Amino acid sequence: MEKYQDKALTPKERAIDLVSRMTLEEKVSQLSYNASAIERLGVPAYNWWNESLHGVARAGTATMFPQAIGLAAMFDDEKLLEVAEVCATEARGKFNQSQKYGDTGIYKGLTMWSPNINIFRDPRWGRGQETYGECPFLTARLGIAFVNGLQGNAENLKTAACAKHFAVHSGPEGIRHEFDAIATPKDLSETYLPAFEALVKEAHVESVMGAYNRVNGEAACASEFLTGKLEAWGFNGHFVSDCWAIRDFHTKHLITNTVEESAALALRLGVDCNCGDSYYYLLSAIKAGLVSEDYATESAVKLMTTRFKLGLFDGNPEYDAIGFDQVSSSAHKKLSQECAEKSIVLLKNNGLLPIKRDQIKTIGVIGPNAASIDALRGNYFGTGDEYTTFLKGIQERFEGRVYYAEGSHLFKDSLQPLGEYGDGYAEAKAVAAHSDLVVLCVGLDATIEGEEGDTGNAFAAGDKNDLFLPKVQQELVDIVLELNKPTVIVVSAGSAINPKGDKADAILHAWYPGQMGGKALANILFGDVSPSGKLPVTFYEDVELLPDFEDYSMTNRTYRYAENNVLYPFGYGLTYSKVNISDLSYDPHTSIASLSIENLGDYETDEVIQLYMKDLESIEAVRNYNLCGFKRVHLKRDEIVKMELLVPRSAFEVVDQKGDRAVQSNKFRLFAGVSQPDELSQRLSGIPVKSFEIVLK
Structure with missing residues (x-):
């Protein structure tokens, strides 16, 4: 038995032996995402590219969960762990069948290029929907949960997770291939890098993907600074380039002159796996002396180590037994529905919701997203074996008459190719006129909000220009609201949208x-479930008051630094009930914050306790405060629950201008509530936030 076949050795020891038997050509063949088979060594072909952002994507049928930004709105790391466990189970079930029938192609492997833990710093960014929002703390905690769910806790990895896009990457999409993101040491350490550090140190994420852009002059996929950070954090997985990002070195960033130079630079600075075709030229680069073969050897070892960790050469009785019946099972779809119920955010309600069925005989469902499957999906999605659109959900739930009008196109002037401008408005008016209540379903989808449409992407989408609905939809909203019918606006979007719904009831x-x-949605509308989602991003009033999109400074961005321009705050979201927080205390010996929450309302509901810390002394502290704890709780009517939340040491730390993190102060104020402690959140929710002064000794 050869050493690489010895299961008693570690995955890395086996990988070192296996790679030592490869020729240069064979080693190089393993460094591209579509790795070739090496039959003489028993190495099968393997495609490293698979996706599971909110369910296994692009590989046929799979359970489709809410988009990542919606999952973040749950503020529930335990539930997100369950979601990721389902993704891994379905990935294994699909992988087992693909292997059985000889399919080793793209999107069929066990290396999942998820989660996206970039910070959603600007609401115009089309790919913000893929993230967990604007808060480094929330992003880190949710990212850790997702990685743990994907990778499992057994001897073999269930699947291999990937933290992306490293780093300082959040638009603009249109110039991402040549853009240089300039970030100060303080912003890097305080905002853009903490989630990556947490996933490396705490979740032991198996891979990291580099971004397209440059960071302070260095290409993110060839950065001594970023590579140094990974080394300092103890990263021991593999590094993959974003797709065709290495090509940008010589075609967009102009830091090299040829593809051979680009491949050599990437390999030398730590890119083990190239998503793209640049490493097809690596053999000639090595032979030309542009980079040493030793780097190819090192990268091949890292990649083979991951494959050994996954059990791809030995099999795994537990994972190999996962059947195709696990894919899109009833239990998994039930979890998807539960996540959707917990993610939907009630921004406004004058008492119309929940719908009083005994008072309503007819409902009008209007809008381009009412019967749209795309409005359910977002980007990076799999294929559902069933879909329940908003219209269908209401029809199935409501016993009375449901009228329907599309009302307008998502963004075009007319519904029909030969139609006149606004050709759906009249029908929308008719439906509203015949209805006791209107549910107006508007918003976006991934055809107009998402990733730049280049190699490998499903849509030619991109960023938003403003924070409003497309013109034809805004006119539709205005027309319906002018009829003064009881109206609920339902917005589908992966980002902040202001539907100008002042006249809407909810x-x-x-x-x-x-x-x-x-x-x-139907369960929430009719009161079977109380809404309980919280905003993982700030909803701003006006894009014109935001900093320039290309400005990566955090000044006046996100809840931590916002000075004005807030429509709905980060952490905000109503329920059908009212709660009260009391008995807040903090034990410095255990770092535990304790409190009680009481349901004072008429409805059973979930709520999310949120802890925020304000440094009262340091000039390096964030302008406002930092989220430092959160926990979802279910409350029956009149129930009182005592809760304990751990306050991490990082809650007391600040980052100075050099990027160094330390505790600089003695006095702090800890806030506890179901929102931020700002005046607007408390006014909108009607629920006061409690606080407790902490003095460190």
Whole structure:
């Protein structure tokens, strides 16, 4: 038995032996995402590219969960762990069948290029929907949970997770291939890098993906600074380039002259796996002396180590037994629906919701997203074996008459190719006129909000120009609201949208809620479930008051630094009930914050306790405060629950201008509530936040 076949050795020891038997050509063949087979060594072909952002994507049928930004709105790391466990289970089930039938192609492997833990710093960014929002703390805690769920806790990895896009990457999409993101040491350490550090140190994420852009002059996929950070954090997995990012070195960033130079630079600075075709030229680069073969050897070892960790050469009885029946099972779709119910955010409610069925005989469902499957999906999605649109969910739930009008196109002037401008408005008026209540379903989808449409992407989408609905939809909203019918606006979008719904009775932000989104919406509308989602991003009033999109400074960005321009704050979201927080205390010996929460309202509901810390002394502290703890709790009517939350040491730390993190102060104020402690959040929710002064000794 050869050493690489010895299961008693570590994955790395086996990988070192296996790679030592490869020729230069064979080693190089393993460094591209579509790795070739090496039959003489028993190495099968393997495609490293697979996706599971909110369900296994692009590989046929799979359970489709709410888009990542919606999952973040749950503020529930335990539930996100369950979601990731389902993704891993379905990935294994699909992988087992693909192997059985000889399919080793793209999107069929066990290396999942998720999660996206970039910071959603600007609401115009189209790919913000893929993230967990604007808060480094929330992003880190949710990212850790997702990685743990994907990778499992057994001897072999269930799947291999990937933290992306490293780093300082959040638009603009249109110039991402040549853009240089300039970030200060303070912003790097305080905002852009903490989630990556947490996933490396705490979740032991198996891979990291580099970004397209440059960071302070260095290409993110060839950065001594970023590579140094990974080394300092103890990263021992593999590094993959974003797709065709190495090509940008010589075609966009102009830091090299040829593809051979680009491949050599990337390999030398730590890119083990190239998503793209640049490493096809690596053999000639090595032979030309542009880079040493030793780097190819080192990268091949890292990649083979991951494959050994996954059990791809030995099999794994537990994982190999996962059957195709696990894919899109009833239990998994039930979890998807539960996540959608927890993610939908109630932004406004004057008492119309929940719908009083005994008072309503007819409902009008209007809008381009009412019957849209795309409005459920977001980007990076799989294929659901069933979909419940908003219209279908309401029809299935409501016993009375449901009228429907599309009302307008998502963004075009007319619904029909030969139609006149606004050719759906009249029908929308008719439906509203015949209805006791209107549910107006508007928003975006991934055809107009998402990733730049280049190699490998499903849509030619991109960033938003403003924070409003497309013109034809805004006119539709205005027309319906002018009729003075009781109206609920439901917005599907992966980002902040202001539907100008001052005259609406209620506004729900549904994100892209997954394949069961219509059932979830209906359950909320009719009061079977209380809404409980919280905003993981700030909803701003006006894009014109934001810093320039290309400005990566955190000044006047996100809840931590916002000075004005806030429509709905980070952490905000109503329920159908009212709660009260009391008995807040903090034990410095255990770092535990204790409190009680009481349901004072008429409805059973979930709520999210949120802890924020304000440094009262340091000039290096964030302008406002930092989220430092959160926990979802279910409350029956009149129930009182005592809760304990750990306050991490990082809550007391600040980052100075050099990027160094330390505790500089003695006095702090800890806030506890179901929102931020700002005046606007407390006014909108009607629920005061409690606080406790902490003095460190």
